[in-house]
Structures are given as C-alpha cells and as structure tokens.
Amino acid sequence: MSLNLFNTLSRSLEPFEPLNPTRSSVGMYCCGPTVYDYCHIGNFRTFVFSDLTRRTLEFRGFSVKHVMNITDVEDKILRRLRETDRSLRDFTNEYEKAFLEDLTELNCRMPHHLPRATEYMPQMIDLVAKLLKRGIAYQTPDGSVWFSISNYQGCGCRYGQLVKLNFDEMRPGERVSGDEYDKEAAADFGLWKARVPDDGDVFWPSPWGDGRPGWHLECSAMSTALLGPSFDLHLGGEDLAFPHHEDEIAQSEGALEYPVGQRFVKYWLHAAHLLVEGKKMSKSLGNFFTLRDLRSKGYSGREIRQLLLSAHYRETFNFTLEGLDGARSALSRIDECVAKLVGLAASQRGSPNADVLARFTEAMDDDLNVSRAWSVVFDWVRDQNRLLATGGVTSMKAADAVATWNRLDEVLGLGRRVEDSTPADAVALLDARTAAKQVRDFAHADALRNELKAMGWLVEDTPAGPKLKRA
RNA sequence: GGCGGGGUAGCCAAGUGGUAAGGCACGGCUCUGCAAAAGCUGCAUCGUCGGUUCGAUUCCGACCCUCGCCUCCA
Numbered sequence A: 001m002s003l004n005l006f007n008t009l010s011r012s013l014e015p016f017e018p019l020n021p022t023r024s025s026v027g028m029y030c031c032g033p034t035v036y037d038y039c040h041i042g043n044f045r046t047f048v049f050s051d052l053t054r055r056t057l058e059f060r061g062f063s064v065k066h067v068m069n070i071t072d073v074e075d076k077i078l079r080r081l082r083e084t085d086r087s088l089r090d091f092t093n094e095y096e097k098a099f100l101e102d103l104t105e106l107n108c109r110m111p112h113h114l115p116r117a118t119e120y121m122p123q124m125i126d127l128v129a130k131l132l133k134r135g136i137a138y139q140t141p142d143g144s145v146w147f148s149i150s151n152y153q154g155c156g157c158r159y160g161q162l163v164k165l166n167f168d169e170m171r172p173g174e175r176v177s178g179d180e181y182d183k184e185a186a187a188d189f190g191l192w193k194a195r196v197p198d199d200g201d202v203f204w205p206s207p208w209g210d211g212r213p214g215w216h217l218e219c220s221a222m223s224t225a226l227l228g229p230s231f232d233l234h235l236g237g238e239d240l241a242f243p244h245h246e247d248e249i250a251q252s253e254g255a256l257e258y259p260v261g262q263r264f265v266k267y268w269l270h271a272a273h274l275l276v277e278g279k280k281m282s283k284s285l286g287n288f289f290t291l292r293d294l295r296s297k298g299y300s301g302r303e304i305r306q307l308l309l310s311a312h313y314r315e316t317f318n319f320t321l322e323g324l325d326g327a328r329s330a331l332s333r334i335d336e337c338v339a340k341l342v343g344l345a346a347s348q349r350g351s352p353n354a355d356v357l358a359r360f361t362e363a364m365d366d367d368l369n370v371s372r373a374w375s376v377v378f379d380w381v382r383d384q385n386r387l388l389a390t391g392g393v394t395s396m397k398a399a400d401a402v403a404t405w406n407r408l409d410e411v412l413g414l415g416r417r418v419e420d421s422t423p424a425d426a427v428a429l430l431d432a433r434t435a436a437k438q439v440r441d442f443a444h445a446d447a448l449r450n451e452l453k454a455m456g457w458l459v460e461d462t463p464a465g466p467k468l469k470r471a
Numbered sequence B: 001g002g003c004g005g006g007g008u009a010g011c012c013a014a015g016u017g018g019u020a021a022g023g024c025a026c027g028g029c030u031c032u033g034c035a036a037a038a039g040c041u042g043c044a045u046c047g048u049c050g051g052u053u054c055g056a057u058u059c060c061g062a063c064c065c066u067c068g069c070c071u072c073c074a
Helices: A041-059 A075-082 A088-105 A121-133 A149-154 A215-227 A238-256 A291-296 A301-308 A321-345 A354-365 A370-389 A395-412 A424-438 A442-454
Strands: A004-007 A012-015 A026-030 A064-068 A137-139 A145-147 A189-194 A211-213 A231-237 A265-271 A274-276 A317-319 A457-462 A465-470
Touching: A004 A265, A026 A041, A026 A215, A041 A064, A041 A231, A041 A265, A041 A274, A041 A291, A041 A301, A041 A317, A041 A354, A041 A395, A064 A215, A075 A088, A088 A291, A088 A301, A121 A137, A121 A145, A121 A189, A121 A215, A121 A238, A145 A238, A149 A238, A189 A215, A189 A238, A211 A215, A215 A231, A215 A238, A231 A238, A238 A265, A291 A301, A301 A321, A317 A321, A321 A370, A321 A395, A354 A370, A354 A395, A370 A395, A424 A442, A424 A457, A424 A465, A442 A457
Parallel strands: A026 A064, A026 A231, A231 A265, A274 A317
Antiparallel strands: A004 A012, A137 A145, A145 A189, A189 A211, A457 A465
16 A cells, blocks of 8 residues: 545546655645735645655654745735835744744644745746746746746646636636736746836846746745756645646746656646635635734644545645634543653653554655544544543553554644643642642532632642643 | 635534534533532534435535635735
8 A cells, every 4th residue: 555645637536656666855845924924724724635645654664855935026025015114034934933833833744945036036037037048937027027828838848737728718717806916828838027116125136137936936046056957746735726826836847947757746646725714715705814813712732633635635624713613622531531641651762553554654645644543543542541531551551552652643733732831829729729628528529629720720630639721 | 706714513613425523602411519620421414406326414516505815904
C-alpha cells in the first residue's frame, strides 16, 4: 500500500512516487500568506492542511524540504502602506512575525525555507527575461511586461492544466478592468508592473524600467530557486488553482523549456475553502475570525487545530463556534486518556502497537483521510480507557500505549495538554476539602470545592487521590 | 452562461452493491457521599422521483437544494 494523493492535474487519486526515488528529498512548496494583515481561520485551514501533508510524508519515511513563500510586495500591501508612514519592510515584518507565531500556536512544523518575494528580485527578473527572449512575454509602452497566453500556446505549451477553461464561454468578471493596462488579451497576466506614483518608494530597477513583480512571478522564481526546476508537490487553497497556479505553470514551463516529459510540478494539491456558520467569511457578516480572535475567546491553538483536522481537506469545511466546542471536548477525551497512560508509564519506554499504526497509516494513505484516521484513534482511546477502568494496564502496557500515541501524534500534531502548576492557595483549599471529607463533613467539602471552582479549578477524586484540573 | 464540489442522525463527519465508522450533544445504567473522569447502553434506512439488480445509501437518469471558481482571494 502506498500513499495516494488527489492530483488536480489528473483530477484523480495517484500513488505518490517522488521524483527522487530514494525518498531522500521530497520538494514541497505551499503558497503562503500575503502579509498585510493577520491571517484568518480560512488561511489557516490551508496551512494546517500543508502541515498535515508534510507530517504524513515524514511519517511515511520521506525526507521533505518544505518551502512556503511570504508575499511581501503586492497590491493589497501597497494600498495599506499608503495609509501609514511606515516602510514596506517595517510594515510587512509585523504581519510576518504574527503569522509565524500563529503557525507555532497551531503546532505546525516550521517550513525549512520562508522566502520573501522582495529578496528574490534577481531570480524574478531573470525569469521575465527568459520569457521575453522566447517571445512569450511582451512589453507595453508604460514599461509593464505581460505574459502572452497565445504565444505560450504557440510554443506547444498547454494553458489550462489545472482547470478546464473555455475562454469563449467565460464571462469576464467585473474585476477585469479594461482600462487597467493596455495588454493584448484579457487573459494575459502581469509579470512586471511598471512603477506608478502611488507605489511611493516601493520599486526595483529592471531592464524594463523601475517597477515591481506581478503576483504569480514570485512563486515560480522562489520555488524553482529553492527546490530545483521540477519538484514534487505544490499545495494551496482551491481558489489559487486558477489563475495563480495555472499562471505559475505557464511562467515556469514557458521560461524553463523542460525536456519532453518533465514538468514544473508533479502533484498539485488543493484544499477546499472554509465557511463560517455556513457562509463565506466576510467582515460585514461579522463571521470573520483571525486566529487571534479565537485565542481571545479562550480557545487554544491545539483545539483549533483539532477542529481544522476533523474533516477531509477536499471537502468544504463549515467552521462554527459550536464545532469548536465539540473539538475541545473531543481533544479533552484524548488528553484525559493520554495523561492517565503517561502517569502509569512513568519513565518506562515502550513500543507502538503495530495493528493500530497499520490501520491509521491505511487511513492516511487514502488521500489523507483524517476522518477515517480519527475513528482509529478514538477506537484506540476507548480500548485504553476500558483497560484503565479494569486496572489492566501495567506500566509496561502504558508505556507501549504512550509510544503508540506519540507515533500517531507525529501526524496529528496535537501534542500533550500542558498541566498548569497549581497555586499554593488552591492546594491549601484542596487539602482542607480532603480533611473535611475524611470527617464526612460533605457540606463543608462541597463548599470548598465550589470555592475552587470559582478560582477556575475542578476537583477530581481519583483512586490515586484528589486532583485539580483547569476548568 | 461555462466549469467544479456537496446534500448521511440535533451538530460535525467516514463509508460500502447485501440492511451505515468515529466524534460532539442528549437520555438511561454502573462507579462515586455527591460530582468529575471512565465504562456499559439508547439514538439514522443515507435530498426527491424513476430505472438497473435477487438486493442500492452505494450504479444509471431526471429533478430539487446548496457551496465554490470564471483573472483581489487560503
């Protein structure tokens, strides 16, 4: 059994066979954020999906080189920048830093490279030069450079690999402003945007005059710079398939002149969008959540991660606060179980249960079928709880179970619940309650328990004695 | 208008040509001084209508509803 992934290029499930058959290095590129604001929960669905893909590959024994770009020059950034007196770098740094903090909060493994668009100008300019040289790009009088789709097709290349396109049937959206520039065809896209007064001091010199790169260009330049002209996986949200990824293919395959049979990217993976309360997220509907918004409501990164991982990545995900509460309960069930096992295992080291791992692996092999994987996890939790309830767990068995969980968690990335240290006054109240219980003064014991509850601590009487738990 | 996803219990969500995983919520029971945690247990015929079949939620057709993309967008 091998890992099967749904490749947007073929619109079908394909066994994952890396370009480098030794498995020693799998190249994976994921489109990262445009750093002009805090990322929202929808963005993080895609990033958590990328993390899940990477973790699954690593779990399967592949060595992954993970690259995620940081778009730090782009229309939206410039628009925001104009409202401030800050420098581009100063402005984008703030949101880049916040983004990385959020990724960490969600327990995502940090990409090995986080290239910034502004640091790859020479590579982008080189790519444009190659396209101009091949006649696939053209310059307009204002100094902008455009990608010519018809010339690209004239070179025997195919435009429309990820999405079936029928330009005759396409209804140009209102966003195609005809007056924007004087490009030759509506579908042509910008490679280099000539400097305009609104750009302020955000511009770079180029053989075609001062300007800045078009949005798609950075991903072609940075991915091939860091992963080579061809690499294994390219991921992103489904909305990026067209035009962003399609244009990346066009730029790369147009400029790099691959030998027959070689391509820019072997597997394209796209995550479906997330809705909030059944509707597309929007600020006007008030259903727009950043990770920070949810954190301030008291939810932890791992609870949010648990929720984002509850559905298959190709299905539209409906995010609700009710669902988040459900994820919290589900995670707590796992946490309780793992904490008990860890306590019993003490410092013993065990080995994972092969059968559980096999069923879990089989589920993940099925195009990252997390829902199926969860059923394996929760069946395992129930089995462990059953054994725990009957006192049938020796420290050795507990150690094996902990090893099993640790292995599964390499993919899930939930980690362990952090046990807060209990303040001395809470411990004192707990001791007083225990004393009251011993003399069967339950009224007093319950009063003390309520007092603790008001302080945010729950009392749990266990066979090993009373314990305090964060409410 | 073109293209592409979905419709499975109160909610989330797998899945299969032979009467439907798992989680949350809810009810009952056990344990407990009472709780909590945990265990046991209860809770669905799979959008509608046809067709194929011994048998369909799963295949085919039609229809209804819903979401997304069509050059800002994870």
